[in-house]
Amino acid sequence: MPIPKNSKQQLRTRVLSLLLIIILTSLPLSCSKPPQQHHKTQFMALGTLVTVSLWDVDDELAAKAISAVESELNHVSMTWHAWQPSTLTKINDALATGATIPADPATLSLLSRARDLARRSDQLFNPAIGKLIALWGFQSDDRPDAPPPPKAEIERLLANLPDMNNLIIEKQTLRSTNMDLKIDLGGFAKGFAVDQAISSLQEMGIKNAIVNAGGDLRAIGAHGERPWRIGIRDPQSAGIIATIDTGDDESVFTSGNYERFFTYDGVKYHHIIDPRTGYPAVGTLSATVIHSDASTADAAATALLIAGSENWQKIARQMGVSQVMLIDSKMRIHMTPEMNQRVYFRTETKPEIIISDLDTQSGNQK
Amino acid sequence: MTRADIFVIGFTLALLPFLYSTYWNREGPAETAHIMDQSGREFTVPLSTNQQLSIEGPLGVSLVEIKDGQIRFLDSPCRGKQCVHAGWLKQSGEFAACLPNRVSITVSGKDALYDSINF
Numbered sequence: 447m448p449i450p451k452n453s454k455q456q457l458r459t460r461v462l463s464l465l466l467i468i469i470l471t472s473l474p475l476s477c478s479k480p481p482q483q484h485h486k487t488q489f490m491a492l493g494t495l496v497t498v499s500l501w502d503v504d505d506e507l508a509a510k511a512i513s514a515v516e517s518e519l520n521h522v523s524m525t526w527h528a529w530q531p532s533t534l535t536k537i538n539d540a541l542a543t544g545a546t547i548p549a550d551p552a553t554l555s556l557l558s559r560a561r562d563l564a565r566r567s568d569q570l571f572n573p574a575i576g577k578l579i580a581l582w583g584f585q586s587d588d589r590p591d592a593p594p595p596p597k598a599e600i601e602r603l604l605a606n607l608p609d610m611n612n613l614i615i616e617k618q619t620l621r622s623t624n625m626d627l628k629i630d631l632g633g634f635a636k637g638f639a640v641d642q643a644i645s646s647l648q649e650m651g652i653k654n655a656i657v658n659a660g661g662d663l664r665a666i667g668a669h670g671e672r673p674w675r676i677g678i679r680d681p682q683s684a685g686i687i688a689t690i691d692t693g694d695d696e697s698v699f700t701s702g703n704y705e706r707f708f709t710y711d712g713v714k715y716h717h718i719i720d721p722r723t724g725y726p727a728v729g730t731l732s733a734t735v736i737h738s739d740a741s742t743a744d745a746a747a748t749a750l751l752i753a754g755s756e757n758w759q760k761i762a763r764q765m766g767v768s769q770v771m772l773i774d775s776k777m778r779i780h781m782t783p784e785m786n787q788r789v790y791f792r793t794e795t796k797p798e799i800i801i802s803d804l805d806t807q808s809g810n811q812k
Numbered sequence: 813m814t815r816a817d818i819f820v821i822g823f824t825l826a827l828l829p830f831l832y833s834t835y836w837n838r839e840g841p842a843e844t845a846h847i848m849d850q851s852g853r854e855f856t857v858p859l860s861t862n863q864q865l866s867i868e869g870p871l872g873v874s875l876v877e878i879k880d881g882q883i884r885f886l887d888s889p890c891r892g893k894q895c896v897h898a899g900w901l902k903q904s905g906e907f908a909a910c911l912p913n914r915v916s917i918t919v920s921g922k923d924a925l926y927d928s929i930n931f
Contacts, residue, residue, distance in 0.1 A: 456816045488918065489852055495909045495916045499927055588871070588912035591891050661931035669927055677905055679931035686903060689926065698930045705931070708892055734930065 484669070487512045491519040492639055493527075493587060494660030500647075501654035501669050511652055515643040519659065522639035526556075528576060528630040529585040537620065538576065538628050541613075546621040554615055560634050561610040563742065566764045567749035572721040574608040576628030582726075584706060584717045585630065593710050600724035607721060633718075637699060637744025640664045644695075644740070661705070662747075664697040664740045678789070681731035681773055687797075688771075688789045690736065699743035701751040702732035720752050727752040729775055736769035736788065743767070755780050755800075763804045843904060843921035845883045847876065850914040859883060859919070869913030876917065883917055885910060905929050 485500040485508040498515050500508050525533045533553065540547045549557075560573050576585070581599055583589040608627035613620065631638075636659050643657045644664050654667030656674055665674040673691040680687035681702050690698060703726070706717035720727040733751035737743040746767045753761040755774045762770045762782070769788060772780040778798045781789070786801055848854045850869045857865065857878065864886065865876045872889030882902040885895040890912040898908035901919045905926040909916035 456814060460816050460819070488846075488848055488854065488916065490848075490911075490914055490916075494911060495848075495907070497918075497928065588891050656928045658928045658930075661929065663928050663930060665928070674927045675925070677903075677926035677929045679929060683899070685906075686926065686929070690930075700930050702931060706892075707894070732931075 485512075489516055491516055492523050492636060492659055494636075496660070497656070497658040498643075499656040499658070499674075500652060501667065503652055503654075507650065507652070511647055511650055511655075514646045514650065515657060518643045518646050519639050522635060522642060525553075526631050526635040526638075528632060529580070534629060534631070541620065541622040541627060541629075542625060544622070544625065546619050548618055549620050551618070554618065554620070556631075556638060557610075557613065557620070557629070558615055559741065560629075560631060560745070561613060561615070563634070563745040563749075563765065564610040566766070567745065567753075567761055568764070569609045569721060570752040570761060571633060571745045571749035572609050573629050573631050573634060574610050574612060574624075574627045575603075575719065575721050576630035577626055578603050578607075578719055578721070578724060579630050579632070579717075580628070582715070582717070582719060583708070584632075584719075589706075589708055591708075594713075594715055604724045609721075633701070633748035634741055634745050636660065636662055637697070637739070637741035640697065640740040640744075662697075662699040662740070662744060664695075665692040666695045668694075677792075678734060678771075679732075680793075682777065686792055687773075688791045688793075690788050690790075692736075695738060696736055697738065697740035697743040698734065698736050699740065699747045700732050700734040701747040703727070703751070704731070718748060718751055722752075727754070729754045731773045731775055731777075733758070733773075734771040734785075735767050736785065737767050746770075759802050759804050768804060843881060843902075843919060845878065845901070846918045846920060848916045848918075867913075867915045869910065869915050871913045874910050874913050874915040876915075883919060884908070885915075885917070888915075889913055 483502060485503060488495060488497045496519060498512055500511060564571050564573060579585055581595045583592060606626050608624035612622055612624035612627050614623060640657050640659050644666060647655050656663050656665040668674060676690045676692060676698050677686040678688045681704055701718055703716040707714050716726045718727050730751050733747045735743045735746045746765045749761050750758045750770060755772055758772055768782055769785040770782050771785045778800060780800045782804055783801055843859045844856050845859055846854050846856050847867060849867050859878055859881045862879045867874045867876060874885060875887040877884055877886040882900040884900045885908060888895050888910050890910050895908050895910035901908055901917060904919055904921040907916060907918040
């Protein structure tokens with residue numbers, strides 16, 4: 447049926463109106479997507495892969511921010527590297543002679559914090575056992591293909607095992623009361639470096655960022671309208687076991703037996719050494735901690751992995767961390783109620799979850 | 813309601829899927845791998861093409877394999893071979909690195925599920 451002339455004019459007018467509406471509505475949508483709103487940059491530092499994510503930062507500030515983070519991490523590495531020449535190796539060499547050595551306030555402050563965390567962990571986080579770590583070959587970028595150390599050597603070190611109480615800090619000086627004390631801040635220095643990096647970003651006015659150093663991270667702000675979303679690795683595969691949406695300023699640190707290890711005669715030996723036995727900690731695959739500052743989260747994750755599923759509640763309480771998740775060797779999940787409210791499991795079958803309240807230390811199985 | 817009104821409403825409804833996919837839908841099958849070498853140079857390769865790549869590092873050549881939308885370290889000159897043990901990377905955000913040979917791989921896609929991975 448032919449369309450009347452009047453109706454044709456109406457149709458033309460309305461089609462033109464529609465096109466105008468589409469153009470006008472599309473323009474602001476296009477304009478609302480500024481280029482490079484999310485910057486993500488990777489580089490090598492602290493002997494690991496570092497990823498810096500920034501949201502709502504222009505290109506110029508992003509470049510300055512990345513450079514500042516890299517510089518901060520490299521500074522920490524040069525100061526606290528446990529086996530490449532650093533301020534720490536000089537301190538260790540001097541302490542081994544029995545000398546009393548002067549140290550600057552920043553060094554004393556960091557070592558005091560490490561000592562305090564070690565005490566609160568019942569020395570499960572023990573940065574004084576560098577000799578034991580070296581004996582296992584883990585003070586190396588690429589461990590030689592060698593067997594585990596002889597039992598007699600481990601027992602010799604255990605017989606006079608140092609801890610951070612052997613480090614005497616007084617009047618701007620350091621000295622050791624145990625000649626086997628050799629400080630290795632693995633399990634703390636990375637957290638400290640991430641804290642420093644985030645501080646430098648905040649000083650530049652950056653409000654939304656993640657600094658991830660080898661899988662351990664601190665996130666500030668958010669990813670636009672939504673929180674930053676963190677995937678937690680499955681300790682038995684390369685996949686993701688759970689996700690966490692971070693709050694305004696939170697660190698998420700995990701110690702896992704899959705991070706650094708070697709296999710000898712079919713037996714796997716990982717790098718987290720239990721100072722009580724002298725051997726890699728057994729029974730726990732990973733320990734994840736959410737805490738406001740990264741250095742506490744770092745030390746706590748190490749201590750809690752060593753503490754294991756029987757003893758982690760006491761250590762968590764003493765170290766002041768309330769959001770904890772342990773995965774034991776049977777893939778059972780041990781968590782605080784606070785952590786249980788934060789994690790969303792992405793596994794096809796729901797894992798066995800055991801909730802422990804740190805105050806009452808009662809366990810509920812789900 | 814005139815026939816012209818019906819046409820305008822019909823046309824608008826027909827246009828909605830296009831507008832949605834253009835401006836809102838973040839799903840996308842096109843995944844890529846970002847490989848960083850010892851110099852810090854990053855290059856991007858699609859996971860849609862099966863291939864093997866040789867990446868030069870301080871210890872030698874890291875061999876990387878791309879197959880069926882996944883990527884992995886196939887061989888490495890490092891002693892521990894932890895990069896090889898890491899296996900296939902397929903979910904956006906996953907990564908593996910050979911720290912001794914200073915080579916890293918990160919997988920990304922339009923449908924990134926995570927902003928960062930904790931391990």
